[in-house]
Amino acid sequence: MNRPEKGMQFAKNIKVIDWLKTDMLNQIANLFKGLYYANRHILIDSLSSLIVSTYILARRMGLSFRELDQAIIDKLREHKNEGHQLEQWYGDLSSLEEYMNKR
Structure with missing residues (x-):
């Protein structure tokens, strides 16, 4: 080129x-x-x-799509470990992490 x-x-x-x-x-x-x-x-x-x-x-x-997926999973884990309110109140972060890991 x-x-x-x-x-x-x-x-x-x-x-x-x-x-x-x-x-x-x-x-x-x-x-x-x-x-x-x-x-x-x-x-x-x-x-x-x-x-x-x-x-x-x-x-x-x-x-890459894979890098973005991994960054999302890492971010979910980070927020869970920090005691994010959405995790404490609803378990949303764990649910999303579980969904992403099953894909």
């Missing part, structure tokens, strides 16, 4: 990263609308879109 092609690829990657960031902001706005209207379809759609965009953004930034 010659120099101009590398530059074009870099510029394209930056553009995709910016697009993903704006898409994530849009999905957060949609999530808030779903919460406001108590609309299950909007909630599921916006949350799933956020997760997909997060994984793709990580990949565009040079991280």
Whole structure:
């Protein structure tokens, strides 16, 4: 690959990263609308879109899906060990960690 092609690829990657960031902001706005209207379809759609965009953004930034999964599991364990309230009140962190480990 010659120099101009590398530059074009870099510029394209930056553009995709910016697009993903704006898409994530849009999905957060949609999530808030779903919460406001108590609309299950909007909630599921916006949350799933956020997760997909997060994984793709990580990949565009040079991280693998596996690395992101492991970082999530590590973060869950860290929060559990620190006595996070969601774990104390509902056991949410343990439930998510168990789910991710079974995948």
